[in-house]
Amino acid sequence: MSAQDHGSRDLPRDPHEHDTQDAPRDRDAQDIPRDPREHDTRDIPREHEVKELVAAAGVPVPRGVVVRDLDFAAAGELAEPLVLKAFGPGLVHKSEAGAVRLGLRADGLAAAAAEMRSRLDVEGFLVEEQAPAGVELIVGLVGDPGFGPVLLAGLGGVWTEAMRDTALRLCPISEPDARLMLDELRGAALLHGHRGHPPVDVDAVVKLLMTVGGPGGLWERLELGEFELNPVIATPSGVTAVDARHLPGRPPRPSATREPADFLPLFEPRAVAVVGASASRPNFGNMFLDFYRAAGVPLVAVHPSAAEVAGVPAVPSLAAADVDYALVAVPAERCAEVVRQASGIPYVQVMSGGFGEAGRADLERDLAAAARAAGTRLLGPNCMGVYCPRGRQTFVGGGVGPAGTVALISQSGGLAGEVIKVGERRGLAFSRVVTVGNAADVTPAELLSWLARDPETRAVGLYLEDPRGGRELHEALRAAGLPVALLVGGRSSQGQRAALSHTGGMVSDLRVWAAVAAQTGTALVSSQDDLIGVLAFFQAHGSRVTDGDRVLVIGPSGGAGVLAADAFDRAGVRLAPLPDGVLHGLGLAAAGNPLEVPVGPRGRPGLVPEVIGAIVRREPYADVVAHVNVQSFFTYGDAAEPLYAYARALAAAQEALPRVRITLVTRNGECAPAGVEDEVRRIAAAAGVPVYRSMEAAAAAVAAGGSRGTA
Structure with missing residues (x-):
C-alpha cells in the first residue's frame, strides 16, 4: 500500500453548530501520529527472524536455512522442491520485487540468487522447503x-x-x-x-x-x-x-486510571451556573438561561459586573457559585481561566468550540489541566451538554419530555438534539442524554460504565466519531449487561495510515467497529433513523424474555410480503418456515413466511392475533412483525376506527403473549389524516409494541434485538 492509499478526511460538520465562532462544532478527523519507522525499512526484522519468533510460539513454519553469500551447501539437507527468498532493507513485499523463486532444485539455488543480487539490494537469502498446496x-x-x-x-x-x-x-x-x-x-x-x-x-x-x-x-x-x-x-x-x-511500533502508553465517577450530579444537579450570558447582547449563554428557566432548575448566571442577567441572579465568578454543574460558553482562549475557578463544582461543561477539532490541541491540553487543577470533571469541550428530564437538565428548546429508560451518549450535540426531538415524537422517553464533544476528560467509556449501573437506564444508544479510549470503550461494552445500539460517523477512512503490510491496509474504522460490535453483542446501526428505531425496540422489548429466535412476518399483500422477506434478508434475519398444518381451520390460502393474511377496513381485526396465537402455540417465535397498508383503510374505507381496532387487537395479543415480541409496521402511513398515526402509536405503545413506518426500519430493529438478546 502506498501513502496515497490512506489518510484522514474531515468529518461532516453539524449545520446546527457553526453559526457563531464560539458555538461547538463536531470533531474533525485528527492526524494519527506516525511511527518514524513506517517509511524506513532498515529496522524491520527480516523474515527468518520473525519466523524464529513465531516458531518458538508454536506456529508451524517450513524448514529452512539462511545464506549470506552464494554458498548454498547448507541447503542440501532440505527436501526439494525449494523456495529461494532474498532479504534486505528494501525488500518488504518480496513477490512484487521479484525476490522470490519457487520450485527450485538445490543445484539451481546459486544461479537464481546471483540473478536476484544483480538487480536488488540483498543482504542474504532464506531457502525453505516448499509447502504443499492448500x-x-x-x-x-x-x-x-x-x-x-x-x-x-x-x-x-x-x-x-x-x-x-x-x-x-x-x-x-x-x-x-x-x-x-x-x-x-x-x-x-x-x-x-x-x-x-x-x-x-x-x-x-x-x-x-x-x-x-x-x-x-x-x-x-x-x-x-x-x-x-x-x-x-x-x-x-x-x-x-x-x-x-x-x-x-511504539509500545502503547498505559491508560490513565481513575476512581469510578458518580455522574448523578451531572444529570441531576442541585443547581446550574451559566458562564458567558450577556447583559446587553443575547448569545448562546442567554439561550441556555432560557432553556434552564423553562425547565425549572435552580439557576445562577456568572457575570463580572452585572447583578443579574436576563432576570437571573448573577455572581462575579464560578468561585462564588454554589452549584453542581456549570456551563461555559465563552471564547476558547478564556475557557481555561474560567474553569480554574470551578473548585468545588463537580462538573463543568465547556460548550465552546475552537480546541483540538480546530487544530488547537494546546488550548485543549490547557483546558484539561485547568480542570484537574480545580478538582472538577470536564465535559467537552465543543459539546452541547446534558439532557435529563428527571434532573431538569436540557440543551434543547421546547421544555423537557417524559422521563424514561433510554440513554444516549453522543459526540455530536446537533445529532443528539435531533435524536431527542424525533425520538420523543416517536414515543421514546429518555433517562439520560450526554454529549461529549472532544472528550478531553469525561469519556464515553466512563459514562457507559456508569449508565450500565444506573437503575433508571435499561438501554443505551451511542453516536461516536472517533475511537478515543477505544480499548476502555470495548471493555465497557462487554461488561454493560444491557442492550446497546451504536452509530459511528466518519468510519470509512478515519484512522487509516500508510501500511507496509496487507493487514495494516485492510484494518479500517468500519471493520474495527464491526468487530467491536460482534465481540460485545452491540447492535451496530448505519443511520440516525435506525438508531432511533432500535432504541424504540429496546424500550418496548428490552426486558421481555422470549422463546427461541424464530421470526414471523404477517400481513396483507403478497408483493409486500416478498419485499419484506428481502428486507429481513438484507438485515441478516432468517424467516423460518411455518410448521406443517399450523393454519388448519383458519381459512387461509397461503402458508409461507411472510404469511399473507387479509387486513383492511372491512377485515376482522382479531384475525391476525388469532393466527399468531395458533402459530406460537405450535412452535415458539421470538418476534412477530405485523404489517398493515394504512393507505387501504382510507382508500376503501372512510374512517380510522377499523385501523384503531386492529392496533387494539395487536396490543391485546402482545399482552396475552408475553414471551413474543410483537412489532407493528404501518406501511404508507402518510396516507392517513393528521393524528391517525400518533393514535395508532399510542395504542400500540401502551402494550409495549413499537411501531415503524417501513419494513426496512423494523428489520433493522429486530436484527438489533437479536444482537444481545434480552436484558
Whole structure:
C-alpha cells in the first residue's frame, strides 16, 4: 500500500453548530501520529527472524536455512522442491520485487540468487522447503491507534487484496471468536471442502488464531505496529506459515486510571451556573438561561459586573457559585481561566468550540489541566451538554419530555438534539442524554460504565466519531449487561495510515467497529433513523424474555410480503418456515413466511392475533412483525376506527403473549389524516409494541434485538 492509499478526511460538520465562532462544532478527523519507522525499512526484522519468533510460539513454519553469500551447501539437507527468498532493507513485499523463486532444485539455488543480487539490494537469502498446496490464508495483527491490538484473518496469498475477504476481532480473542471469524469469510466454503477438494484442518487454523491473538498470544509479546503471516497454507493435515512480516511500533502508553465517577450530579444537579450570558447582547449563554428557566432548575448566571442577567441572579465568578454543574460558553482562549475557578463544582461543561477539532490541541491540553487543577470533571469541550428530564437538565428548546429508560451518549450535540426531538415524537422517553464533544476528560467509556449501573437506564444508544479510549470503550461494552445500539460517523477512512503490510491496509474504522460490535453483542446501526428505531425496540422489548429466535412476518399483500422477506434478508434475519398444518381451520390460502393474511377496513381485526396465537402455540417465535397498508383503510374505507381496532387487537395479543415480541409496521402511513398515526402509536405503545413506518426500519430493529438478546 502506498501513502496515497490512506489518510484522514474531515468529518461532516453539524449545520446546527457553526453559526457563531464560539458555538461547538463536531470533531474533525485528527492526524494519527506516525511511527518514524513506517517509511524506513532498515529496522524491520527480516523474515527468518520473525519466523524464529513465531516458531518458538508454536506456529508451524517450513524448514529452512539462511545464506549470506552464494554458498548454498547448507541447503542440501532440505527436501526439494525449494523456495529461494532474498532479504534486505528494501525488500518488504518480496513477490512484487521479484525476490522470490519457487520450485527450485538445490543445484539451481546459486544461479537464481546471483540473478536476484544483480538487480536488488540483498543482504542474504532464506531457502525453505516448499509447502504443499492448500487453502491460502492471511493472519495478521495491527496496533490500532484507537482500539489497540486487532487480529485479522481471511483469504491470503494472491487473494488478499483482490478479494479483501477478511474478518477482524480485538485481542484477546476466544475460541468462539476464532470460529466465528472463519465462518464470516465469504470463502468459508473453501475451508470445509469445495468441488472435490478435501476440508482443511479447521481446528489447526483456530489454534493458530489463538496462538497469535488469544490470551498470552503473540500480540502480547510484540512491539506491535503491524504483524502478518501471509500466506498461511491450510491443508487437511494442518497449517504452515510460509511468509512472516513484522513492523514494530511504539509500545502503547498505559491508560490513565481513575476512581469510578458518580455522574448523578451531572444529570441531576442541585443547581446550574451559566458562564458567558450577556447583559446587553443575547448569545448562546442567554439561550441556555432560557432553556434552564423553562425547565425549572435552580439557576445562577456568572457575570463580572452585572447583578443579574436576563432576570437571573448573577455572581462575579464560578468561585462564588454554589452549584453542581456549570456551563461555559465563552471564547476558547478564556475557557481555561474560567474553569480554574470551578473548585468545588463537580462538573463543568465547556460548550465552546475552537480546541483540538480546530487544530488547537494546546488550548485543549490547557483546558484539561485547568480542570484537574480545580478538582472538577470536564465535559467537552465543543459539546452541547446534558439532557435529563428527571434532573431538569436540557440543551434543547421546547421544555423537557417524559422521563424514561433510554440513554444516549453522543459526540455530536446537533445529532443528539435531533435524536431527542424525533425520538420523543416517536414515543421514546429518555433517562439520560450526554454529549461529549472532544472528550478531553469525561469519556464515553466512563459514562457507559456508569449508565450500565444506573437503575433508571435499561438501554443505551451511542453516536461516536472517533475511537478515543477505544480499548476502555470495548471493555465497557462487554461488561454493560444491557442492550446497546451504536452509530459511528466518519468510519470509512478515519484512522487509516500508510501500511507496509496487507493487514495494516485492510484494518479500517468500519471493520474495527464491526468487530467491536460482534465481540460485545452491540447492535451496530448505519443511520440516525435506525438508531432511533432500535432504541424504540429496546424500550418496548428490552426486558421481555422470549422463546427461541424464530421470526414471523404477517400481513396483507403478497408483493409486500416478498419485499419484506428481502428486507429481513438484507438485515441478516432468517424467516423460518411455518410448521406443517399450523393454519388448519383458519381459512387461509397461503402458508409461507411472510404469511399473507387479509387486513383492511372491512377485515376482522382479531384475525391476525388469532393466527399468531395458533402459530406460537405450535412452535415458539421470538418476534412477530405485523404489517398493515394504512393507505387501504382510507382508500376503501372512510374512517380510522377499523385501523384503531386492529392496533387494539395487536396490543391485546402482545399482552396475552408475553414471551413474543410483537412489532407493528404501518406501511404508507402518510396516507392517513393528521393524528391517525400518533393514535395508532399510542395504542400500540401502551402494550409495549413499537411501531415503524417501513419494513426496512423494523428489520433493522429486530436484527438489533437479536444482537444481545434480552436484558
